[in-house]
Amino acid sequence: MFENLSDRLQGIFSGLKSKGRLTEDDINAAMREIRMALLEADVNFKVVKSFIANAKERCLTAEVLDSLTPAQNVVKIVLDELTVLLGQTDSGLVLSSRIPNVIMLVGLQGSGKTTAAAKLAYLLKGKGHSPLLVACDVYRPAAADQLQTLGDEMGVKVYRGDGQDPVKIASEGVRFAIDNLRDVVIVDTAGRLHVDEEMMEEAANIKAAVKPDQILMVVDAMTGQDAVNVAQAFAEKVDFDGVIMSKMDGDARGGGALSLKQVTGKPIKFISAGEKPDSLEPFHPDRMAKRILGMGDVVSLIEHASKIQAEEIEAETAERVQRANINLNDFLEIKKQVSKMGGISKLISALPGGDKAMAQGQVDTGALDRMETIIFSMTKAEREKPELLNGSRRQRIAAGSGTSVQEVNQVMKQFNETRKMMKKMMPAAANAGRPTKKG
Numbered sequence: 001m002f003e004n005l006s007d008r009l010q011g012i013f014s015g016l017k018s019k020g021r022l023t024e025d026d027i028n029a030a031m032r033e034i035r036m037a038l039l040e041a042d043v044n045f046k047v048v049k050s051f052i053a054n055a056k057e058r059c060l061t062a063e064v065l066d067s068l069t070p071a072q073n074v075v076k077i078v079l080d081e082l083t084v085l086l087g088q089t090d091s092g093l094v095l096s097s098r099i100p101n102v103i104m105l106v107g108l109q110g111s112g113k114t115t116a117a118a119k120l121a122y123l124l125k126g127k128g129h130s131p132l133l134v135a136c137d138v139y140r141p142a143a144a145d146q147l148q149t150l151g152d153e154m155g156v157k158v159y160r161g162d163g164q165d166p167v168k169i170a171s172e173g174v175r176f177a178i179d180n181l182r183d184v185v186i187v188d189t190a191g192r193l194h195v196d197e198e199m200m201e202e203a204a205n206i207k208a209a210v211k212p213d214q215i216l217m218v219v220d221a222m223t224g225q226d227a228v229n230v231a232q233a234f235a236e237k238v239d240f241d242g243v244i245m246s247k248m249d250g251d252a253r254g255g256g257a258l259s260l261k262q263v264t265g266k267p268i269k270f271i272s273a274g275e276k277p278d279s280l281e282p283f284h285p286d287r288m289a290k291r292i293l294g295m296g297d298v299v300s301l302i303e304h305a306s307k308i309q310a311e312e313i314e315a316e317t318a319e320r321v322q323r324a325n326i327n328l329n330d331f332l333e334i335k336k337q338v339s340k341m342g343g344i345s346k347l348i349s350a351l352p353g354g355d356k357a358m359a360q361g362q363v364d365t366g367a368l369d370r371m372e373t374i375i376f377s378m379t380k381a382e383r384e385k386p387e388l389l390n391g392s393r394r395q396r397i398a399a400g401s402g403t404s405v406q407e408v409n410q411v412m413k414q415f416n417e418t419r420k421m422m423k424k425m426m427p428a429a430a431n432a433g434r435p436t437k438k439g
């Protein structure tokens with residue numbers, strides 16, 4: 001997603017930076033290129049027009065042109081304008097004080113509604129809520145079964161009622177939540193392949209019956225401009241509060257996400273980038289704009305990492321690391337944690353310039369997999385006591401893992417360096433908590 005746009009914009013900016021001083025013509029030429037890049041990314045043409053007009057007006061001031069770093073100022077202005085385009089402020093999900101809170105999901109069939117309902121439940125459960133999923137998509141074969149399976153996997157109750165009348169199921173679902181102390185009800189509604197009266201009417205009837213605190217529309221990022229048109233139709237007929245943009249992990253050009261707020265007036269509240277339950281994230285326009293401009297999104301990375309650490313680092317490993325007595329099993333643990341965070345590609349692409357480095361093949365994404373295979377080829381004793389690994393053992397491991405002795409040596413070198421570093425850090429850490437001697 002956004003890869004081409006991101007490349008184009010970064011190319012335009014590096015051209016500007018190499019110039020030093022900028023003239024009006026330079027700015028005009030850069031704006032023309034940005035205009036083309038946005039149009040090629042499938043951004044709505046009216047949105048592009050006002051974007052360029054705003055950015056140009058801000059760039060063509062004496063303050064920018066005469067500054068010592070005009071190119072940087074232009075980048076900053078484009079960053080600001082992109083942030084505005086994406087919705088400016090974080091919107092997230094704000095639950096009202098009503099219990100149970102009712103969230104209704106609408107959207108076309110295949111947009112990712114059912115999956116998003118489950119992901120939302122997962123997210124809320126992680127925040128200490130007790131959600132209930134209500135299956136009102138009675139037309140798509142197996143939609144309720146799909147929701148049931150997802151709910152079962154996450155330990156979230158799914159209310160299915162008679163599986164016939166969506167309005168009745170929705171109302172009963174809310175009743176069920178009250179009786180069973182569930183504080184958030186997530187209603188999954190039926191979609192059609194195209195916007196049609198029947199679907200709108202049914203959504204309106206469910207809305208009237210359960211009076212949702214929030215209606216979220218699920219929009220498939222892969223459908224680009226079409227997504228925006230569908231959202232506009234929904235905004236007029238059913239109205240909704242915000243968007244969950246799904247399939248952001250695909251290779252969509254990004255135009256849908258970039259046009260949605262300006263065209264429909266509705267903010268993107270969440271993005272979903274994968275099929276796993278934890279792949280729903282609150283949407284932060286400023287962070288996304290930075291990513292598009294190749295400035296990385298280290299904040300999200302850190303947030304994600306600390307969440308996983310809090311949840312999952314086992315006490316035993318933590319204790320071993322504390323003692324600086326790590327062994328090769330801890331190295332496997334690192335691989336496991338990286339996988340949980342979405343893999344090495346996701347981590348690298350969150351760093352400034354990371355997406356580009358990945359696209360240019362500068363990152364060896366298979367290195368961790370090779371490390372794992374090598375460690376798996378060691379005996380239990382060798383993993384626990386890496387000192388045992390002499391030349392002949394290393395040869396055996398290389399043969400067993402289908403790698404070379406050099407690669408085995410490389411893993412051992414990395415391991416020894418990590419262990420050395422931990423040993424250096426540990427005395428400082430151990431001393432940190434001690435009271436200082438008063439003299």
Ligand code: GDP
Pocket residue numbers: 107108109110111112113114115116140191246247248249250272273274275
């Ligand atoms: P619904 O008809 O709107 O309920 O759509 P579903 O929830 O059944 O989703 C349709 C398909 O899209 C399913 O195969 C999902 O696994 C897939 N899907 C949903 N969200 C995402 C996403 O964020 N990324 C990817 N790659 N696939 C998704």
